[in-house]
Amino acid sequence: MTAVDFEQGGGMACPGCALAPTIVTRANGQAVAGSTEEVILALPGVHCAACISTVERGLMALGGIADARVNLTMKRARIRHDGSRTVEDLIAALDALGYEALPLDMVALSSTENDRIGRELLMRLGVSFFAMMNIMLLSVAVWSGAADATRDLFHLISGAIALPTVIFAGQPFFLSAWASLRAGRLGMDVPISLAIILASSISVYETFHSGHHAYFDAAVMLTFFLLGGRYLDHRTRAVARSAAQELAALEVPRAMLLRDGVEEMVSVSSLTAGDLVIIRPGGRVPVDGVVTEGASEVDRSLLTGESLPVVTGPGQTVSAGEVNLTGRLTLRVTAAGRDTSLARMADLVAIAEEARNKYTSLADRAARAYSPLVHLLSFSAFGVWMWITGGDVRFAINISAAVLIITCPCALGLAVPAVVTAASGKLFRAGLLIKSGTALERLALVDTVVFDKTGTLTMGRPEVMNLPDISPDAQFVAATLAAISSHPLAQAIADAVQDRADVQDIHEVPGFGVEGMWQGQQVRLGRAGWVGAEPGEVTATWLRIGANAPVPFTFADRLRPGAQTLVAGLIAQGMDVHLVSGDVPGAVGDLASRLGIAQWQAEVLPAEKAAFVTDLVGSGRHVLMVGDGLNDTGALAAASVSVSPASALDAARVASDIVLMGQDIAPVSDALRIARQSVKRIRENFAISFGYNIVAVPLALVGLATPLLAALAMSISSITVTLNALRLK
Amino acid sequence: MEVLAILIPVSLGLGALGLLAFTWSMKASQYDDPTGDAARILRDDYDKAPAPSADEGGGPNP
Numbered sequence: 001m002t003a004v005d006f007e008q009g010g011g012m013a014c015p016g017c018a019l020a021p022t023i024v025t026r027a028n029g030q031a032v033a034g035s036t037e038e039v040i041l042a043l044p045g046v047h048c049a050a051c052i053s054t055v056e057r058g059l060m061a062l063g064g065i066a067d068a069r070v071n072l073t074m075k076r077a078r079i080r081h082d083g084s085r086t087v088e089d090l091i092a093a094l095d096a097l098g099y100e101a102l103p104l105d106m107v108a109l110s111s112t113e114n115d116r117i118g119r120e121l122l123m124r125l126g127v128s129f130f131a132m133m134n135i136m137l138l139s140v141a142v143w144s145g146a147a148d149a150t151r152d153l154f155h156l157i158s159g160a161i162a163l164p165t166v167i168f169a170g171q172p173f174f175l176s177a178w179a180s181l182r183a184g185r186l187g188m189d190v191p192i193s194l195a196i197i198l199a200s201s202i203s204v205y206e207t208f209h210s211g212h213h214a215y216f217d218a219a220v221m222l223t224f225f226l227l228g229g230r231y232l233d234h235r236t237r238a239v240a241r242s243a244a245q246e247l248a249a250l251e252v253p254r255a256m257l258l259r260d261g262v263e264e265m266v267s268v269s270s271l272t273a274g275d276l277v278i279i280r281p282g283g284r285v286p287v288d289g290v291v292t293e294g295a296s297e298v299d300r301s302l303l304t305g306e307s308l309p310v311v312t313g314p315g316q317t318v319s320a321g322e323v324n325l326t327g328r329l330t331l332r333v334t335a336a337g338r339d340t341s342l343a344r345m346a347d348l349v350a351i352a353e354e355a356r357n358k359y360t361s362l363a364d365r366a367a368r369a370y371s372p373l374v375h376l377l378s379f380s381a382f383g384v385w386m387w388i389t390g391g392d393v394r395f396a397i398n399i400s401a402a403v404l405i406i407t408c409p410c411a412l413g414l415a416v417p418a419v420v421t422a423a424s425g426k427l428f429r430a431g432l433l434i435k436s437g438t439a440l441e442r443l444a445l446v447d448t449v450v451f452d453k454t455g456t457l458t459m460g461r462p463e464v465m466n467l468p469d470i471s472p473d474a475q476f477v478a479a480t481l482a483a484i485s486s487h488p489l490a491q492a493i494a495d496a497v498q499d500r501a502d503v504q505d506i507h508e509v510p511g512f513g514v515e516g517m518w519q520g521q522q523v524r525l526g527r528a529g530w531v532g533a534e535p536g537e538v539t540a541t542w543l544r545i546g547a548n549a550p551v552p553f554t555f556a557d558r559l560r561p562g563a564q565t566l567v568a569g570l571i572a573q574g575m576d577v578h579l580v581s582g583d584v585p586g587a588v589g590d591l592a593s594r595l596g597i598a599q600w601q602a603e604v605l606p607a608e609k610a611a612f613v614t615d616l617v618g619s620g621r622h623v624l625m626v627g628d629g630l631n632d633t634g635a636l637a638a639a640s641v642s643v644s645p646a647s648a649l650d651a652a653r654v655a656s657d658i659v660l661m662g663q664d665i666a667p668v669s670d671a672l673r674i675a676r677q678s679v680k681r682i683r684e685n686f687a688i689s690f691g692y693n694i695v696a697v698p699l700a701l702v703g704l705a706t707p708l709l710a711a712l713a714m715s716i717s718s719i720t721v722t723l724n725a726l727r728l729k
Numbered sequence: 730m731e732v733l734a735i736l737i738p739v740s741l742g743l744g745a746l747g748l749l750a751f752t753w754s755m756k757a758s759q760y761d762d763p764t765g766d767a768a769r770i771l772r773d774d775y776d777k778a779p780a781p782s783a784d785e786g787g788g789p790n791p
Contacts, residue, residue, distance in 0.1 A: 048768060049768035049769065049771040049772050052765060052768060052769060052772065053772055070765060071761065071762040071765055072762055072764040072765030072768055073761070073762045073763055073764040073765055074762070119755060122755060122760065123752070123755055126748070126751040126752075126755065127748065130744050130745075130747055130748040130751070133744065134740065134741060134744040137740060138737075150733075153733075157737065157741075161741075
């Protein structure tokens with residue numbers, strides 16, 4: 001455990017703190033009988049004791065909940081219930097408490113496997129720690145002058161502790177060294193394993209021949225420090241990776257099949273071309289198809305980036321991933337499953353990701369340069385001393401083992417994981433999940449940022465812009481009409497205006513709008529053509545009262561919180577900021593000028609988006625892509641590093657390196673800052689560990705290295721490196 | 730120096746005891762939520778009485 005675990009996100013306002021309850025009642029009598037279902041929710045907002053109480057008590061108060069437990073480290077809640085609650089109920093309840101919640105996919109939950117590896121590492125770490133402490137106790141006696149029989153006895157006891165420990169705890173290194181040797185590479189684990197094995201075996205030999213120096217303490221200490229680095233590395237990646245992957249898929253797994261006039265819920269995978277499928281208003285289209293019946297509007301924002309719904313009717317095609325808004329639709333399936341446009345879009349990602357994998361991390365590059373050097377140094381020390389001493393094998397092996405132990409990348413093994421752990425801990429608390437181990441390093445190089453519009457810089461939700469220009473009566477009538485529709489523009493009006501007018505006979509005309517009677521006049525709210533107005537440039541919906549001239553309500557997409565700060569910050573940092581969207585020029589240009597982005601493109605197709613990013617990368621730029629839609633996945637995968645919000649489609653999240661858990665997008669600029677700082681720390685850490693080597697290696701080479709010196713060099717450099725990592729702000 | 734015959738087994742025994750405690754804590758899921766456990770002791774829910782269910786007992790958390 002590192003110190004970062006115990007730091008609290010100081011000064012953060014949390015909903016739980018505000019309503020920290022003083023009276024304590026726990027719903028403890030609710031024994032829930034029968035079968036229980038388990039749900040795991042990600043809660044990016046929890047961070048304190050009051051949060052735990054609020055969430056757990058709030059959930060227990062719902063009824064039907066057998067158990068609710070918050071894990072503050074993972075920012076999750078595990079809920080067991082009797083099946084009477086849907087995940088949506090739980091999310092709504094948490095939302096009412098002020099906590100954003102995201103469902104995690106139980107099926108994809110690979111954390112059991114991760115946990116097993118983590119536990120094994122931790123167990124090995126613990127065993128090597130206790131062995132190290134006990135051996136050190138005996139070693140101190142030897143260092144301070146125990147001689148003859150006493151020394152031999154102490155060496156013997158040390159060996160009895162060290163050998164089983166090394167065999168048990170050193171396994172991860174031995175296995176990985178063996179694997180890399182078989183693949184014909186010299187990984188970092190080869191010199192590590194060699195040092196551990198050589199140190200142990202010459203110590204056994206020395207012990208039985210009453211030698212002065214035994215390196216049991218060094219062998220175990222090496223194992224301990226390196227396991228520490230390995231564990232930190234594992235934990236950072238496991239926490240982030242599992243949480244990001246487990247965010248449940250948004251794609252609907254089930255569809256309403258119409259067979260011989262009977263509706264039936266079936267799994268999407270069982271659908272074939274030619275089937276008739278019914279899509280209710282508000283439902284996501286599961287397949288590609290042609291509308292046979294019904295009129296409605298569909299929201300294509302996730303697929304194309306268009307922020308406004310598109311009217312659809314018989315004969316029109318719709319694609320999987322679109323959302324049906326106003327009317328009931330019957331579709332004839334043209335493609336399902338792997339053949340849908342949704343699945344084809346995901347294939348773009350596979351191509352682009354190959355390019356991404358070419359990045360080599362700093363640690364790998366260091367290891368590649370370091371491992372051969374270490375071996376060379378140790379072997380030449382052996383050769384030179386064989387020659388000098390005229391064939392004293394015992395002495396020469398002792399020297400070369402000392403060289404291996406001293407150069408062994410103890411601090412090097414901690415240099416990267418310690419920094420990455422500290423950094424991802426910081427980012428995790430800011431609401432960012434780092435999925436890839438090298439994401440921080442790639443992030444630090446970024447000089448160009450490409451944003452998607454709908455759903456990324458904006459919430460994908462419109463808001464009314466010209467409310468003050470509209471008479472109160474018109475506002476109330478419009479809000480009353482709008483309240484019955486699930487069309488996003490109507491919802492925006494209903495949300496913006498609280499008062500209602502007395503409108504009779506309200507009904508929705510799918511694809512056109514809503515109409516009703518108010519004070520004896522017909523009132524209509526909807527498309528320009530339907531109410532008798534000329535459609536304009538700006539996104540608008542029109543209200544006509546009786547025979548009066550229609551009144552426009554104009555809209556703009558609501559900005560995501562933090563978007564303004566983020567873009568301004570990036571420009572101030574000298575970044576090249578681009579806005580690339582699939583939406584119409586009017587909407588994109590408007591947003592670009594609101595945010596001060598000079599370079600923007602509209603009506604960009606998904607493949608063009610990916611090509612644009614690929615070109616930027618090809619011209620030597622380090623591109624950060626921020627996007628959420630399926631139309632962004634190609635670009636996300638093609639960029640040097642990519643960020644997507646948690647609300648993004650599954651494919652987009654999979655393609656990106658960093659997932660933004662909260663609504664606020666501003667932490668992305670923190671991520672850039674922290675990434676640059678971490679890379680600086682990593683380089684400093686390399687410098688520190690090389691510095692120790694430069695001092696200690698000559699001593700080892702001339703045969704002056706004692707076990708005491710090895711122990712000192714190893715522990716001091718490891719501790720310095722860890723402390724340096726914790727300086728991260 | 731005879732005292733070593735007692736002291737060494739004692740020190741090794743203490744070490745083994747520590748290792749045993751560590752093994753127990755691993756098996757009992759003590760490291761699943763360090764931040765949460767640190768925060769939980771600040772709650773006043775159980776100041777008067779212990780938790781009624783196994784919910785706070787640190788049972789295995791697969």
